[in-house]
Amino acid sequence: MTRFAVVCAVAVFAANAQTSYLLLDATRKTVIAIDWRAPDVPVPVGSLVKPFTAITYGQRHRMRFPVYECTGENCWLKTGHGRIGLAAAIAHSCNSYFRQLAADVSPADVWAVVDRFGLRGPSADCDRDTLFGMGSAWRLSPLEVARAYAELASRRAEPGVAEVIEGMRLSASVGTAAALRSALPGPALAKTGTAPCSHSPRAAGDGYAVVVYPGDSPRYVLLVQVHGVVGRQAAETAARLLPVLVGAR
Ligand SMILES: [Zn+2]
Ligand SMILES: [Zn+2]
Numbered sequence: 001m002t003r004f005a006v007v008c009a010v011a012v013f014a015a016n017a018q019t020s021y022l023l024l025d026a027t028r029k030t031v032i033a034i035d036w037r038a039p040d041v042p043v044p045v046g047s048l049v050k051p052f053t054a055i056t057y058g059q060r061h062r063m064r065f066p067v068y069e070c071t072g073e074n075c076w077l078k079t080g081h082g083r084i085g086l087a088a089a090i091a092h093s094c095n096s097y098f099r100q101l102a103a104d105v106s107p108a109d110v111w112a113v114v115d116r117f118g119l120r121g122p123s124a125d126c127d128r129d130t131l132f133g134m135g136s137a138w139r140l141s142p143l144e145v146a147r148a149y150a151e152l153a154s155r156r157a158e159p160g161v162a163e164v165i166e167g168m169r170l171s172a173s174v175g176t177a178a179a180l181r182s183a184l185p186g187p188a189l190a191k192t193g194t195a196p197c198s199h200s201p202r203a204a205g206d207g208y209a210v211v212v213y214p215g216d217s218p219r220y221v222l223l224v225q226v227h228g229v230v231g232r233q234a235a236e237t238a239a240r241l242l243p244v245l246v247g248a249r
Pocket of ligand 1: 070072075076077080081082093094095096097
């Protein structure tokens with residue numbers, strides 16, 4: 001792509017008020033590129049908190065993760081995910097799996113773990129669903145979320161984290177962020193989320209996608225928010241945006 005084409009492509013995204021993004025250097029956690037009106041203002045980020053809830057559970061259960069049955073009740077996929085383990089539950093963002101997992105962790109447990117990733121924890125009296133990103137009670141700033149994923153990537157070989165990373169790898173190949181697979185020359189790690197809209201006027205929700213790239217040797221963390229869509233569609237936007245942003249460097 002010529003430099004002119006790269007500039008034009010980024011300008012198209014920048015002119016689209018529906019999309020916000022920030023690109024971090026995965027190692028330094030510094031901002032490489034950003035188009036986000038208020039990246040320090042906490043917003044609900046939906047299932048982007050699930051990896052940290054999983055690590056919390058793992059730390060209380062010797063890093064062993066259960067297999068649960070998702071019948072579709074309490075899950076966005078009404079036909080159900082069937083028997084599902086942690087990696088697939090992350091890849092397909094199974095709410096039923098995480099609702100059962102979250103029954104075995106407390107807000108204080110989650111707070112202690114996410115603090116090590118630079119995140120604010122949920123309030124001590126929050127309900128179980130808040131612990132895996134439902135609703136809007138647990139709010140995180142886009143910058144702290146992107147930096148927490150950079151920290152997650154740096155710890156990818158640690159027990160518990162490795163299982164989460166495997167789920168993110170699956171997400172970017174066959175899961176809710178599968179749009180990335182054909183958009184990039186190598187594998188990526190990803191997580192998607194859908195949250196209550198944080199804009200005015202309100203839409204039904206906002207879609208989020210976080211992408212760590214390259215998956216084997218992370219150099220970039222991209223966080224994308226798209227107004228009025230679900231997380232899967234935000235991943236499609238990330239799949240178009242990331243090659244442009246990375247290629248521009
Ligand atoms: Zn499910
Ligand atoms: Zn919105």
